[in-house]
Amino acid sequence: MSDAGTGVLGLFGGTFDPLHIAHLRLAIEAREELGLADVRFIPAGNPALRDAPHCPAVHRLAMVERALATMPGFSVDASEVLSAEAAPGPSYTIDTLERQRRLQGAQRPLVLLLGADAFARLEAWHRWRELFELAHIAVATRPGHELRVMRSGIPGDGAGDTALDREFAARRGAAADLAGAPAGRIVPFAITALEVSASAIRRRLAQGLSVRHLVPDAVLDYIDSHQIYRTQHGH
Numbered sequence: 171m172s173d174a175g176t177g178v179l180g181l182f183g184g185t186f187d188p189l190h191i192a193h194l195r196l197a198i199e200a201r202e203e204l205g206l207a208d209v210r211f212i213p214a215g216n217p218a219l220r221d222a223p224h225c226p227a228v229h230r231l232a233m234v235e236r237a238l239a240t241m242p243g244f245s246v247d248a249s250e251v252l253s254a255e256a257a258p259g260p261s262y263t264i265d266t267l268e269r270q271r272r273l274q275g276a277q278r279p280l281v282l283l284l285g286a287d288a289f290a291r292l293e294a295w296h297r298w299r300e301l302f303e304l305a306h307i308a309v310a311t312r313p314g315h316e317l318r319v320m321r322s323g324i325p326g327d328g329a330g331d332t333a334l335d336r337e338f339a340a341r342r343g344a345a346a347d348l349a350g351a352p353a354g355r356i357v358p359f360a361i362t363a364l365e366v367s368a369s370a371i372r373r374r375l376a377q378g379l380s381v382r383h384l385v386p387d388a389v390l391d392y393i394d395s396h397q398i399y400r401t402q403h404g405h
């Protein structure tokens with residue numbers, strides 16, 4: 171419990187291969203919109219449900235650390251990277267939330283931050299229904315990934331009736347609800363639309379194209395000095 175702080179804590183997991191500006195905007199706008207005391211970035215060690223990352227976890231973690239070094243109110247949690255080094259196997263968010271719940275105590279509100287694309291795949295996650303017992307989930311808009319559940323409840327709007335749709339309908343809340351309970355709400359929120367993805371950034375780097383201003387300067391410096399992602403030459 172020594173790590174326990176006060177206020178609503180945001181937990182933002184990702185592959186961050188590499189960290190880019192839309193990740194930062196999501197975290198900044200979540201903190202403002204949702205009234206979060208702190209947002210903790212949690213780079214995945216061995217992300218589940220996707221191909222192995224291009225870059226080793228140690229680099230992905232280092233890039234997040236460098237980008238956040240000058241940003242008060244944002245921090246990095248290396249626990250998924252360290253667990254993956256200690257034991258092979260996927261990094262499951264349920265394990266991370268259980269760990270955070272132990273560290274933060276039973277009452278502190280925790281909010282898992284996701285983009286709309288990640289939320290849409292939630293039913294495939296390990297022990298997904300138990301996530302709601304450990305944290306709230308806040309879902310940010312993302313261009314090209316319509317948040318179908320945002321329309322849910324309007325008859326004939328084409329929204330489906332999946333188990334996730336039903337969870338959303340039952341748990342839907344607003345930012346103001348987050349501080350009132352430790353876990354259990356699903357809160358959609360709109361962020362500045364940025365059509366930026368790590369995969370497009372990796373493609374540009376591999377082609378020798380510039381990614382300046384798509385990633386924070388500290389990440390660009392790290393990429394250049396460690397010669398990562400650039401399978402061809404150029405800046």
Ligand SMILES: Nc1ncnc2c1ncn2[C@@H]1O[C@H](COP(=O)(O)OP(=O)(O)OP(=O)(O)O)[C@@H](O)[C@H]1O
Nearest residue numbers: 184185186192284285288311312364366367368369
């Ligand atoms: N442009 C964006 N707008 C909103 N959310 C985003 C955006 N990019 C990433 N996210 C969210 O950030 C989290 C971590 O994403 P991730 O590290 O996989 O980046 P990515 O750009 O989606 O990567 P890739 O292209 O390799 O799949 C996810 O919840 C994802 O939905």
Ligand SMILES: O=C(O)c1ccc[n+]([C@@H]2O[C@H](COP(=O)([O-])O)[C@@H](O)[C@H]2O)c1
Nearest residue numbers: 183184185214218219262263264295296
């Ligand atoms: O726990 C799971 O089964 C699970 C399955 C897929 C993704 N996640 C988490 O979702 C977050 C975003 O994943 P990604 O692939 O969009 O970077 C990241 O923290 C992953 O560890 C978690």
